[in-house]
Amino acid sequence: MNTQNVKTAATKTTETWAEGQNTNYYLGDRFASAEGYAEEARNYWLNREAAAVKAPVEIDVHSFHDALGTLYPLNWACSENGNCETFMFAEMYCGEVTDIYARIGVRYFRLRNYNHMTHAQIIASVKEAFELNQK
Numbered sequence: 001m002n003t004q005n006v007k008t009a010a011t012k013t014t015e016t017w018a019e020g021q022n023t024n025y026y027l028g029d030r031f032a033s034a035e036g037y038a039e040e041a042r043n044y045w046l047n048r049e050a051a052a053v054k055a056p057v058e059i060d061v062h063s064f065h066d067a068l069g070t071l072y073p074l075n076w077a078c079s080e081n082g083n084c085e086t087f088m089f090a091e092m093y094c095g096e097v098t099d100i101y102a103r104i105g106v107r108y109f110r111l112r113n114y115n116h117m118t119h120a121q122i123i124a125s126v127k128e129a130f131e132l133n134q135k
Helices: 003-019 034-052 061-070 119-130
Strands: 024-026 031-033 054-059 073-078 084-089 097-104 107-114
Touching (some): 061 084, 061 107, 097 119, 107 119
Antiparallel strands (some): 024 031, 054 107, 073 084
8 A cells, every 4th residue: 555645645634624625535546525526426326327227128927926016016007998007116226216017918028217207108118129019
């Protein structure tokens, strides 16, 4: 370990504190202000959240009903004619991303996406991924 960097970091932090300025945070190779650190942390979690999103995959009827009984469903919805059904887990996978399940006719699907998706958006996403709109 390079003791020169540690001494510099300790000195810089002490000087900042003593001057009554915003506290700086050491990020391994540089200092950042509290505001800069917060922005960097926010970007990190937004990137993790976006990376957690997964495209729809087809599953079997048993996986669909097992998921329905696993955790309390959030935003459970069904179309007026009963042909489509969607629900998502109330427990988030990362940030605002959760596991979402859909039924279109007798086909079942799982995806991972943001919890603010509506029933119509979920169905449209699955139909687009599996080209179910074409007759």
